[in-house]
Amino acid sequence: MILTNLDARVKLLMLVAVSSVALIIQRPLTLAAVLLLTLILLLAGGVDRAKVWKQTRAMLSIIGGIFIIQCVFCRAGLPLITIGDFTLVTTGGLQMAVVVALRLLIIISSALIVLTGEMRDYLLALRWCRLPYEIVYMTLAALRFIPLLRDEAVSIYSAMQMRGYNIKSANWHKRIKLYLAMLLPITASALHKAGQMSIAMETRAFRCMPNRSEWRSLQFSRGDFIYTAIFFVLLIAIIIFIKQ
Amino acid sequence: MIEVNKLTFTYAKNALPVIKELSAIFNRGEITAVTGKNGCGKTTLSKLMTGILHPDCGSVFIDGEDISGMNLFAIGQRIGYIWQNPNRQLFCPTVAEEIAFGLRNKGLSDVEISSETDRYLQMFRLAAKKSAHPLLLSLGEKQRLALAAVLSLGAPYLLLDEPTGGLDVRCRRLLGVELQQLAERQNCGVIVISHEDDFIRRFCARKVVM
Numbered sequence: 001m002i003l004t005n006l007d008a009r010v011k012l013l014m015l016v017a018v019s020s021v022a023l024i025i026q027r028p029l030t031l032a033a034v035l036l037l038t039l040i041l042l043l044a045g046g047v048d049r050a051k052v053w054k055q056t057r058a059m060l061s062i063i064g065g066i067f068i069i070q071c072v073f074c075r076a077g078l079p080l081i082t083i084g085d086f087t088l089v090t091t092g093g094l095q096m097a098v099v100v101a102l103r104l105l106i107i108i109s110s111a112l113i114v115l116t117g118e119m120r121d122y123l124l125a126l127r128w129c130r131l132p133y134e135i136v137y138m139t140l141a142a143l144r145f146i147p148l149l150r151d152e153a154v155s156i157y158s159a160m161q162m163r164g165y166n167i168k169s170a171n172w173h174k175r176i177k178l179y180l181a182m183l184l185p186i187t188a189s190a191l192h193k194a195g196q197m198s199i200a201m202e203t204r205a206f207r208c209m210p211n212r213s214e215w216r217s218l219q220f221s222r223g224d225f226i227y228t229a230i231f232f233v234l235l236i237a238i239i240i241f242i243k244q
Numbered sequence: 245m246i247e248v249n250k251l252t253f254t255y256a257k258n259a260l261p262v263i264k265e266l267s268a269i270f271n272r273g274e275i276t277a278v279t280g281k282n283g284c285g286k287t288t289l290s291k292l293m294t295g296i297l298h299p300d301c302g303s304v305f306i307d308g309e310d311i312s313g314m315n316l317f318a319i320g321q322r323i324g325y326i327w328q329n330p331n332r333q334l335f336c337p338t339v340a341e342e343i344a345f346g347l348r349n350k351g352l353s354d355v356e357i358s359s360e361t362d363r364y365l366q367m368f369r370l371a372a373k374k375s376a377h378p379l380l381l382s383l384g385e386k387q388r389l390a391l392a393a394v395l396s397l398g399a400p401y402l403l404l405d406e407p408t409g410g411l412d413v414r415c416r417r418l419l420g421v422e423l424q425q426l427a428e429r430q431n432c433g434v435i436v437i438s439h440e441d442d443f444i445r446r447f448c449a450r451k452v453v454m
Contacts, residue, residue: 152332158296159333162320163397164349181335188379189331 003045007224008121015110022106030242031102037234038109063104070097124218133212152189156182246270251292251302262288268452272433275423277444280454286437287328290405295319324394328405330386334378339370342378342389346397364392384411401433408443420447
């Protein structure tokens with residue numbers, strides 16, 4: 001069964017379960033196994049390998065930076081790498097760095113499960129969890145703005161370069177100034193869009209009635225049940241087996 | 245001249261191409277209009293011609309040089325580009341600074357920057373708003389400011405994506421006259437993406453229909 005066809009509630013449940021396990025568990029081996037399970041789930045579920053790699057690659061430099069910071073600043077355990085009298089990396093620091101890196105990779109990978117579905121399905125799923133419709137709708141609507149804001153940032157960045165600003169030759173101070181200059185138009189645009197959207201929604205009777213009916217509803221199929229059962233059995237098995 | 249040679253471009257994998265094997269020539273010293281139905285790829289063409297998007301196949305040559313190896317900074321020296329939505333190219337804290345941004349990058353002295361900025365502020369009737377924030381202007385004023393900021397750079401080619409959108413009749417006529425003067429006196433190649441038949445008939449020497 002491919003992930004796209006899975007019930008949105010199951011996907012949200014998987015996301016919450018995997019992310020929670022990633023945050024609770026401290027053992028690198030268990031985390032590696034959970035990461036492997038998540039990746040198998042994604043690839044067996046029909047998610048494009050290139051997409052998984054693209055999403056992960058975008059975060060690799062941040063994960064690498066956090067890994068180095070953890071290695072250097074976590075001083076627990078025995079010395080592992082020393083320069084003269086100074087201990088650069090300890091065993092505890094390395095272990096913590098691996099744990100944090102694996103946690104981040106799990107969270108990023110599990111987020112890809114959600115990307116296989118449509119926003120309106122998640123809206124129904126969150127409504128099924130008894131969350132207020134207005135909050136759910138606004139959160140998901142805000143997520144839809146992200147690609148638009150990214151496009152806008154790219155346009156402004158391109159406009160700056162086309163008007164003679166050579167970013168390659170600019171130093172870090174100038175680059176930071178440039179990014180700060182981009183912030184205002186992007187924020188203003190986001191606020192403007194939000195204002196326009198709220199007016200458009202109210203003119204189309206949003207929150208007009210106290211109770212809102214749904215045009216479509218989520219159906220929990222046998223396939224969803226089997227998929228959920230297999231997933232949780234595997235997840236619990238990994239946690240118990242590696243703990244022993 | 246700008247030569248667009250067998251350009252093909254697709255936004256998403258496995259989708260139909262927005263532009264398929266398009267070839268066209270845009271000369272210096274004249275205004276060329278690019279026109280066509282909504283969604284036929286006019287804005288996409290403008291982004292391909294300015295290196296913001298990269299074609300799947302084909303190439304764009306500016307005065308014989310392939311732009312595929314150039315960065316946006318280098319392309320910006322050759323083509324001044326005005327976005328369809330002016331908000332996407334205004335980022336300075338004041339109207340005057342918006343015009344001065346490109347002039348400063350060109351390495352002009354403070355005196356030259358000041359006089360050129362004032363000249364363009366007058367030309368586009370923005371002098372009264374020189375200290376205002378660009379995002380607080382009306383759509384027409386933003387459009388004029390974007391035009392002023394790009395025109396002040398003096399690139400040999402200008403590409404304007406629907407520049408008449410927010411302009412009143414007078415400003416539209418002034419823009420047409422200004423573009424004609426640029427084309428004739430400074431041998432500038434002007435490409436205008438537009439739906440307005442009246443503007444095209446009156447000011448454009450050639451028309452590319454997509």
